[in-house]
Amino acid sequence: MRVLVTGGCGYVGAHTVRELSAAGHEVAICDNLSTGHRPFGEGYRLIEADIANQDVLAKALDGVDAVLHFAASAYVGESVVNPRKYIHNNVESALKLLDAVLASPARLFVFSSTCAVYGVPRTLPIAETAPRDPVNPYGATKLFFEHALAAYSVAHGLRSVSLRYFNAAGAHPDGSMGELHTPETHLIPLALQAALGVAPPLTIFGNNLNTPDGTCIRDYIHVSDLGRAHVLALEYLAQGGRTTCLNLGTGEGTSVAQIVLAAERISGRKVPYSYADPRPGDPPALYADSALAQSVLGWRPQFDISAILSTAWNWELRLQAMNHRL
Ligand SMILES: NC(=O)c1ccc[n+]([C@@H]2O[C@H](COP(=O)([O-])OP(=O)(O)OC[C@H]3O[C@@H](n4cnc5c(N)ncnc54)[C@H](O)[C@@H]3O)[C@@H](O)[C@H]2O)c1
Structure with a gap:
């Protein structure tokens, strides 16, 4: 399949790009490099742009079958002191991305969600049916986007898998890439x-x-295991799978x-x-x-x-x- 990966120069996105490519998918990356690293995108078509840029996205989506959406602001603490940034990037800009997707023929979408949608769990382990009650703006923006995807699935046939990662960790086994956040909080x-x-x-x-x-x-989950789960989610959707949300942890x-x-x-x-x-x-x-x-x-x-x-x-x-x- 031809896939567009937003945030493919970031930590989880770049590892997933490797897994997609190994599985035979043709990858293009859209990344504004706000927290990502250009070398992580080397060897792939890199569209250096913001996901809110509809003109660029319209061209980038030409001929694309599916979108994997990693691009986001992802610091819980920062979201508490600067919620506007999170609502802007993770909701407003992400909805513009969805507008561009709906204007294209692509109807398969995989979204980087998070266990932060659950807030403080009442029972452990946490299943997908647990109450979603985020305790910070970061988790709230991710939950909002899950709701948008559910609604667009019903209304517009955009089928999606929201993958709720627990704590992404580790580095590529070949040593070529790993975690490099500034500041590092993990x-x-x-x-x-x-x-x-x-x-x-x-x-x-x-x-x-x-x-x-x-x-x-x-619950620490290896970033390459996350990458493989994205490939499987894409294949699940391609085989007609329904919109769903899935936990990814060990x-x-x-x-x-x-x-x-x-x-x-x-x-x-x-x-x-x-x-x-x-x-x-x-x-x-x-x-x-x-x-x-x-x-x-x-x-x-x-x-x-x-x-x-x-x-x-x-x-x-x-x-x-x-x-x-x-
Ligand atoms: N790392 C974790 O433990 C974890 C856990 C749960 C969920 N997630 C989610 O996974 C995704 C990736 O996280 P990460 O740790 O790889 O973060 P990251 O900061 O390394 O990667 C994010 C990438 O998106 C790009 N980006 C951000 N906003 C953009 C925009 N508006 N337009 C274009 N590109 C943009 C950045 O430049 C970067 O390359 C995020 O959506 C995050 O919320 C991460």
């Missing part, structure tokens, strides 16, 4: 960079939570303290850290029930937490050798 790169001495000591938010070791539990919770120990084991270095108060609205534990994605897509995560840490470590060493410049 635990695993921060722990590994602290071990290397290129980032401050890790701050662990909460050590007295209602979890077995008192630290936060999250179903295994890992605590911050366990991540620190694994980071020390894999790096052979100490991870310096200190404790701070838990962040408001940060649930003590989040992990997915991914049974639906497994049955609908036939998807199984292939990377465990050790593989996540070791691929991330290889990538950090490479970034350090390149002075964090791509």
Whole structure:
């Protein structure tokens, strides 16, 4: 299939582009490079533009069968202090993208959603049927877009899969790409960079939570496993699959303290850290029930937490050798 990938120069988008290409799909990327990296798009047709640019999108969508939409602003904390940015990019600009898609023949759409649509879960593991009650503007914008997709599916026949990722982590196994956010807010790169001495000591938010070791539990899913799930979602839609929302996680919770120990084991270095108060609205534990994605897509995560840490470590060493410049 011919696919347009928005945000294909970002972390999850770029890994998915590799998986799409390996599966034989023809990929073009639309990215404004606001947080993405041009080298991640090398070897593919890169349309350097904003998703809100309807003229460019109309041309980019010519002959395209499906759109995979990663482009978004994706910092929970920033969304709390600057909700306008999130409503603008993740809703207003994203709806313009949908207008361009509806004006084109493409009727298949895969959307990067998030477990943040659930807010603070009442039960674990979290299934797709759990109440959606986001506790920050980021999650609210993603939920709004899911609703828009559901409505456009009924009204306009735009069939979609919204993939609710838990915590994307790890790096490409061949060492060619990985996580590089500025600022970095994700635990695993921060722990590994602290071990290397290129980032401050890790701050662990909460050590007295209602979890077995008192630290936060999250569900870390390897970015290449996410990429493969997108390929399967695309193929599901191409075979006539109905609009749906699916969780993508391993179903295994890992605590911050366990991540620190694994980071020390894999790096052979100490991870310096200190404790701070838990962040408001940060649930003590989040992990997915991914049974639906497994049955609908036939998807199984292939990377465990050790593989996540070791691929991330290889990538950090490479970034350090390149002075964090791509
Ligand atoms: N990383 C995670 O753990 C995680 C978890 C759940 C959901 N997600 C979602 O996955 C998607 C990708 O996340 P990521 O971590 O790869 O982020 P990222 O910042 O690395 O990638 C986002 C990409 O989109 C581009 N972009 C942003 N706004 C754009 C616009 N208006 N027009 C064109 N390009 C634009 C950026 O330049 C970047 O290349 C996001 O939608 C995010 O909300 C990520």
